[in-house]
Amino acid sequence: MIVLVRPQLAENIGTVARAMANGGLFHLRLVAPRDGWPQDRAWRTASGADAILEAAQLFPDVPSAVADCHRVFATCPRPRHIVVPLRTARAAAEDLREINGRALRAAVLFGPERAGLENDDVACADTLVRYPLNPAHMSLNLAQAVMILAYEWWTAAEPTPPRQLQTHATKVATKGQLEGFLDRLVAELDASGFLEPAHKRPGMVRNLRHWFERGEVTEQELRTLHGVVTELSRGRMRRGRPEED
Amino acid sequence: MIVLVRPQLAENIGTVARAMANGGLFHLRLVAPRDGWPQDRAWRTASGADAILEAAQLFPDVPSAVADCHRVFATCPRPRHIVVPLRTARAAAEDLREINGRALRAAVLFGPERAGLENDDVACADTLVRYPLNPAHMSLNLAQAVMILAYEWWTAAEPTPPRQLQTHATKVATKGQLEGFLDRLVAELDASGFLEPAHKRPGMVRNLRHWFERGEVTEQELRTLHGVVTELSRGRMRRGRPEED
Known part of the structure; x- marks a missing residue:
């Protein structure tokens, strides 16, 4: 479950839905979107991931958005003065698969475009997720951040061998x-x-x-x-x- | 080295540069961008990755863009009737690190926004890259495709342990x-x-x-x-x- 906390631009909610669809994620929750909800502009950028937007649920704050969840992850690029389990995006995706396999509900919080999650939002999470990326230019937009998590989520259960030969619809000579x-x-x-x-x-x-x-x-x-x-x-x-x- | 083949929108060239910067990739080549080059609009979406755009090189076609490369990878979502090594994005990133470690130059081709690479472009590649993602909704935009490769490139050499405790600037009690x-x-x-x-x-x-x-x-x-x-x-x-x- 992806939870967008106080997202600013409806277009970004649409591109997040698109990213989620690529990774086979469906459940989207919105906490107090700045411009209200629903917004036509989200549908215009969702590239066909309409079902995700139509099923999106609206909440006034983070506690109510995660009230029925058993685990809460928060994406958080900045250090916080707390002791909490920290995962790379890859390990978080593996954890999420494992949690999902036990029929528990997990939420992943993503902060607003500019500021990211506030300390009070992070305090609702039991696990932090940090993306190992170039510290000299760490500037993921919201949809890219969701895209990487969705990609890792899909990859964590993807049986495609990493290396193979492309031989579709062709016959190899003897x-x-x-x-x-x-x-x-x-x-x-x-x-x-x-x-x-x-x-x-x-x-x-x-x-x-x-x-x-x-x-x-x-x-x-x-x-x-x-x-x-x-x-x-x-x-x-x-x-x-x-x-x- | 990222090679954008006939990219249509300058904005997308900028967001590609932003994605590259996140993953620590620097070298960008442009093959026949539809609207010419340079374009101010690219700088506006690059989120500070200006150096990548300023160093970008322009080429009229794929063969000239890869002439000084030792290996050419092509991102290619659709099956082609050829026998060619095929990699997931993760394995491709590992290969690229290995090639880079031997001081060889490798290019990764990305096709235009709508149509993707043509068969003649793909014929210039010795290896195909395919992203394992939800086949029911496979709709990466250009910057997202580059973002995933850049993320895998960075991750392939990233020493961050996947699981740790966040303990920055805090003292654990005895x-x-x-x-x-x-x-x-x-x-x-x-x-x-x-x-x-x-x-x-x-x-x-x-x-x-x-x-x-x-x-x-x-x-x-x-x-x-x-x-x-x-x-x-x-x-x-x-x-x-x-x-x-």
């Missing part, structure tokens, strides 16, 4: 198909005299093989490469052997 | 100070009759101790608690024992 192409290429290069003198031929062929074995090759790419060899060989046949030019 | 308070509290409660009947007293005292031992307590908080006990006991003394009310 080693046999690749070999067929290499055989043909080498035969053409033999015919052209490119692989001479003979004592250098094994190393040159190995270099070529290494190049084409570097990664997966698709069937479509192999077809294109066959076409390239056909076209280049045709030129050589038209022109005759290179040394006769 | 166990002896805490014990002194508990002794006094229990004495006052004994005097008030709160800890009767006697057979329940040990469990009640244990519960109280457990409550106060739950986390670190600061010296300031202990001073406040002593004051609370003093004040409440004074009330009791004024009013006499509760059963006499």
Whole structure:
């Protein structure tokens, strides 16, 4: 649950909803928005995340906004003179997933655009969240701050492997198909005299093989490469052997 | 190095610079910005990240923008019919740190606001980056996409422990100070009759101790608690024992 405390601009409430939707967050609460609620301008910047805005709940103050929550996190860039658990955005997202998994309700407080949360707001939180970012230029706007938390929330449960090959809708060529192409290429290069003198031929062929074995090759790419060899060989046949030019 | 390919709105170039600054990224290249370059409007949204805009370099096309780079990543939400290494934003940031550590130059391409990168742009990349986000509402704006990458870039080298206690500018009370308070509290409660009947007293005292031992307590908080006990006991003394009310 995202709680915007005294947000100033309705446009920012809309971009927050957009950011939430990207990260699969739905519940939005507004504490005393400066210009009242609802505001058309929020819908204009929400980029389709209308359902979040329509379900948003309005509260007069932080205590009433978090009254039914079991845990309250507060995003808080500045140090406070209190002892309270502090989380990076990533660890906070993991905690929020864990809390959610126990069917408890957690709120994350975000302060107004300019000033951030006041001490009284922070005193309602049991955990602080701080974003590790460049201290020389720490200037997140409200929607960016929500975006990073929403991104971490989604990522904390995201099964996508961090590294993979993009192979959607394409067929990777078999080693046999690749070999067929290499055989043909080498035969053409033999015919052209490119692989001479003979004592250098094994190393040159190995270099070529290494190049084409570097990664997966698709069937479509192999077809294109066959076409390239056909076209280049045709030129050589038209022109005759290179040394006769 | 962030490369914005055919960005449309100068405002977005400014917010991208702001996002970059948050993540400690500095080098910005612009490929054929729609409205030309420079544009005052970019400076107005950069929130002080002026140095990034002033150092931004202008290029007519993607190949010239990446000509001096050793690696090119492309952010690309849609599947393409090619075989190419694919990274999450987090893994891409780790790769970029590793590449940077070898003193090689890497570029990350971001497409125009509406359409994203074209196939010809993507063909200039050796690695694709995809953000794992809610597929039901995947709608990052340009600055948010850069923000997440910049955040991951910073986080990939950030030593902040994910979980810690906020203890800045405050002194945690010793166990002896805490014990002194508990002794006094229990004495006052004994005097008030709160800890009767006697057979329940040990469990009640244990519960109280457990409550106060739950986390670190600061010296300031202990001073406040002593004051609370003093004040409440004074009330009791004024009013006499509760059963006499």
